[in-house]
Amino acid sequence: xxxxxxxxxxxxxxxxxxxxxxxxxxxxxxxxxxxxxxxxxxxxxxxxxxxxxxxxxxxxxxxxxxxxxxxxxxxxxxxxxxxxxxxxxxxxxxxxxxxxxxxxxxxxxxxxx
Amino acid sequence: xxxxxxxxxxxxxxxxxxxxxxxxxxxxxxxxxxxxxxxxxxxxxxxxxxxxxxxxxxxxxxxxxxxxxxxxxxxxxxxxxxxxxxxxxxxxxxxxxxxxxxxxxxxxxxx
Numbered sequence: 001x002x003x004x005x006x007x008x009x010x011x012x013x014x015x016x017x018x019x020x021x022x023x024x025x026x027x028x029x030x031x032x033x034x035x036x037x038x039x040x041x042x043x044x045x046x047x048x049x050x051x052x053x054x055x056x057x058x059x060x061x062x063x064x065x066x067x068x069x070x071x072x073x074x075x076x077x078x079x080x081x082x083x084x085x086x087x088x089x090x091x092x093x094x095x096x097x098x099x100x101x102x103x104x105x106x107x108x109x110x111x112x113x
Numbered sequence: 114x115x116x117x118x119x120x121x122x123x124x125x126x127x128x129x130x131x132x133x134x135x136x137x138x139x140x141x142x143x144x145x146x147x148x149x150x151x152x153x154x155x156x157x158x159x160x161x162x163x164x165x166x167x168x169x170x171x172x173x174x175x176x177x178x179x180x181x182x183x184x185x186x187x188x189x190x191x192x193x194x195x196x197x198x199x200x201x202x203x204x205x206x207x208x209x210x211x212x213x214x215x216x217x218x219x220x221x222x223x224x
Contacts, residue, residue: 004155031211042117042203042215043156088155092211100146100171101213103155 004104006089011110018076020107022089025070029091032065033101034074037086046074046087076109084111115139117216119204125222126194134189134219136204142214144207145187146171147179149200150218156203162187163210194223 005023012018024032030051035043049056049063049072056063062075076083086106093100120135136145143164148156148171158171162181176198178190187206191198201220205213 035215042217043205045212045214048212100158100161101156103157105153105155 004089004091004102006087006104006107008105009108009110011112012079014079014081014111014113016079018074018079018083018109018111020074020076020087020089020109022072022074022104023070024072024089024091024102026091026093026102027067027070031092032063032072033088033090034061034063034072035088035090035103037088037106039085043088079109079111081111081113084109117204117206117214119202119216119219121219122217123220125224126191127224128195130194131190131192132194132221133191134202134204134221136187136189136206136216137185138187138204138206138214139185140206140208140214141184142206142208143184144210144213145181146205146207146213147177147187147189148203148205149173150203151200159189159202194221196223199223 003025033048034046037043060077064073088106089104090101093102117138146161147159150156157173160179165184168179180188201218204216207213
């Protein structure tokens with residue numbers, strides 16, 4: 001079945017770059033997403049990439065997509081303490097015209113001052 | 114615009130009790146979703162709706178029912194709560210089936 005895998009933890013120092021990695025299984029996924037969840041809050045859509053792209057940049061965020069390896073990454077430049085959160089990778093599930101998302105378990109990013 | 118709101122924010126139930134969680138959105142979105150989030154499990158889709166009057170099962174639908182009588186509201190019901198349904202429940206809506214906007218969540222504990 002469809003699956004999305006992420007490492008569970010990442011720790012970086014303030015000012016460094018963070019790279020959060022994700023692998024997915026559904027090669028037919030049209031969109032891939034990154035969501036951010038701060039403690040006690042809902043999920044906030046950070047960015048997404050269409051499957052015919054290999055890179056998308058949005059201010060401090062860079063998304064890289066390697067379709068051959070089914071690998072997605074999120075790079076946060078100049079990481080700040082306010083970036084500490086759980087980051088979820090998600091793909092649109094098979095036949096997902098309804099937008100059904102399959103989420104990874106989330107990567108907890110800790111930013112040390 | 115309030116976006117996506119959920120009621121209540123917290124609830125404690127005893128095993129066997131019933132309750133309804135309400136999700137409301139003011140963005141005129143067609144698609145609405147209910148997810149549950151458990152520690153170490155990520156989010157899993159319970160039920161979803163592609164428009165007023167429609168509902169469909171997601172990945173983990175057992176023990177839950179839903180209704181979408183009005184376009185702006187999506188209700189999630191637990192007829193007989195079980196401890197395994199202790200979780201944080203998130204509602205989301207989408208206008209195009211791709212960008213989903215999430216509510217703040219409802220923390221449910223079943224004892």
